Amino acid sequence: MIxxxxxISVVGIAIITAALVILLSAFNGIEKMIENLYSDxxxxxMILPVNGKTFHEDAIDLGKIKAIQxxxxxxxxxEEIVVLKHEKxxxxxxxxxxxxxxLEISNTQKHIVDGIPVLKMDGRDFGIVGVTLLDKLGGYIxxxxxxxxxxxxAPKRDAKMRLGSNPFRSRTxxxxxxxxxxxxxxxxxxxxxxxxxxxxxxYGEDISAICLAIDDNADQENLKTEIKETVGDNFxxxxxxxxxxxxxxxxxSEKVIVLVILLFIFILAAFNLIASITMLFVEKKDxxxxxxxxxATRKDMFKIFFYEGLLISGRGVLFGLVLGYAxxxxxxxxxxxxxxxxxxxxxxxxxxxxxxxLIVSLVGVLSFLFSYIPAKILLKKYSSKT
Numbered sequence: 343m344i345x346x347x348x349x350i351s352v353v354g355i356a357i358i359t360a361a362l363v364i365l366l367s368a369f370n371g372i373e374k375m376i377e378n379l380y381s382d383x384x385x386x387x388m389i390l391p392v393n394g395k396t397f398h399e400d401a402i403d404l405g406k407i408k409a410i411q412x413x414x415x416x417x418x419x420x421e422e423i424v425v426l427k428h429e430k431x432x433x434x435x436x437x438x439x440x441x442x443x444x445l446e447i448s449n450t451q452k453h454i455v456d457g458i459p460v461l462k463m464d465g466r467d468f469g470i471v472g473v474t475l476l477d478k479l480g481g482y483i484x485x486x487x488x489x490x491x492x493x494x495x496a497p498k499r500d501a502k503m504r505l506g507s508n509p510f511r512s513r514t515x516x517x518x519x520x521x522x523x524x525x526x527x528x529x530x531x532x533x534x535x536x537x538x539x540x541x542x543x544x545y546g547e548d549i550s551a552i553c554l555a556i557d558d559n560a561d562q563e564n565l566k567t568e569i570k571e572t573v574g575d576n577f578x579x580x581x582x583x584x585x586x587x588x589x590x591x592x593x594x595s596e597k598v599i600v601l602v603i604l605l606f607i608f609i610l611a612a613f614n615l616i617a618s619i620t621m622l623f624v625e626k627k628d629x630x631x632x633x634x635x636x637x638a639t640r641k642d643m644f645k646i647f648f649y650e651g652l653l654i655s656g657r658g659v660l661f662g663l664v665l666g667y668a669x670x671x672x673x674x675x676x677x678x679x680x681x682x683x684x685x686x687x688x689x690x691x692x693x694x695x696x697x698x699x700l701i702v703s704l705v706g707v708l709s710f711l712f713s714y715i716p717a718k719i720l721l722k723k724y725s726s727k728t
Contacts, residue, residue: 348618352658354611359662359705360669362604366697367670369597371690376593382449383523383531384582385417385553387566392578396420396548402573407552410568412560417444417553420539425510426532427493428479435475435532437494439539440553447555450521457483457519467538468518469494472528476520489516494532496542513542605704612655612712619651619713623720644721651713659705663698 389407391397399418408416420439425432438444442461445451450459455473462468468489476482481490495510515534522528540546556565562581570579670691673679677688 348654351611351614351618351654352661354614355608355655355658355705355709356662356665358604358608358611359659359701360666362601362608362701362705363663363666363697364669365600365604366597366701367666367691367693368689369593369600370692370694370697373593373597374692375690382453383527384585385447386556386562386582387554387569388419388580388582388585389552389554389569389573389577390550390580392576396545396550397577399547399549402552402577404552406572407554407569410565410572412557412565413554413569414557415443415447415555417441417447418536418549419444419551419553420536420543420545420548421550422496422539422543424497424532424542425495426475426479427495428476428481428490431479433475433478433530435471435530437496437539438531438533439536439543440533441536444533444553447553448523453521453523455520455522457517458488459519459521461518461533461535463518467515467535469515470519470521470533471517472531473520473522474528475530475532476517478529481517483517483520489518491515492517494534494542498544511542511544513538605708608705608708609712612708615651615654615709615712616716618654619647619716620720622650623647640721644717647717647720648713651717652709655705655709655713659702659709663701667693 389402404416404418407413417440420437422437422439424435424437426435427433440461445459445461450470457470459470460468461470469492471492476490479492481492483490492515493512494515495512498509498511515538536549540548554569556562566579566581570577573579670693673689674691674693679689681687681689
């Protein structure tokens with residue numbers, strides 16, 4: 343009976359520990375996936391005006407920005423809402439006018455669905471659209487032709503609304519490729535050459551922002567401070583994390599909530615540990631007097647039941663860690679489990695040694711308490727009766 347309860351305790355602790363390992367690793371993978379989805383298209387750092395939506399590009403010395411250690415690539419950017427037309431279909435979209443270096447900043451090649459990622463070729467301007475945006479327009483990129491044509495309607499700058507007047511300027515643009523980043527970009531973004539954007543928007547020398555790619559080894563916060571000092575008080579420097587702060591915080595909050603829920607379940611499973619110690623105490627109660635006759639103290643008897651509880655929980659934690667990480671590595675290297683509606687893409691897994699330390703620490707503390715408290719109470723009751 344005692345062995346059965348002990349095994350139930352070990353199995354219960356092992357399963358919860360394995361669940362902690364698997365779910366934390368899964369959330370790590372999801373966080374990394376979200377970071378890639380929302381960080382590739384959004385530059386690591388962006389310089390924006392404090393007031394208004396545009397500024398004269400000469401207001402910032404790009405040479406000084408490029409000279410800052412840790413800054414790898416710089417791209418000017420114009421952002422505006424436009425209307426796209428293809429045949430009889432109309433769709434609103436967000437147009438990004440950028441330098442060709444933006445393709446490197448946003449890792450465009452990695453996110454291409456079809457077509458060739460170019461903004462200029464043979465003296466012609468080309469655009470790159472989100473994968474579902476072109477579907478909304480009913481267009482596609484033929485293999486033989488290599489591009490699709492769309493009409494872009496942009497609002498006239500400082501135009502006065504008059505009856506019968508046209509508030510839009512329109513241009514035809516070749517679409518060279520489609521990209522897959524995230525739902526927001528896929529459904530409503532088009533990237534065009536910055537000269538094309540300036541011309542259709544009549545922006546002259548004005549731009550909306552400056553996008554920066556930074557070295558992987560650079561400290562983003564220190565670099566952000568240095569750039570802020572360089573550009574002055576009329577500009578702000580924003581990271582991609584700050585732009586998508588709600589998304590990143592939501593992901594981290596979900597991870598904490600799941601961790602708390604699993605720890606609560608672990609507490610429930612640990613009652614089997616209390617039952618094991620209690621049953622052991624009941625069975626060996628008659629032997630305690632014998633131990634006392636051999637000179638064993640109350641402290642010695644406490645250690646017997648306390649260490650027994652630690653051994654049970656220790657075995658459960660060890661088996662759980664082995665099982666959990668075995669499943670994680672299986673998913674990591676084989677991709678057995680795929681995400682729904684992802685075209686067979688494997689569910690992401692991210693393994694961090696910090697999670698192992700966190701799990702062992704939390705489970706260890708709970709195991710200590712659930713071994714210490716019942717052993718203490720049982721020996722106290724035994725002492726009061728004798």
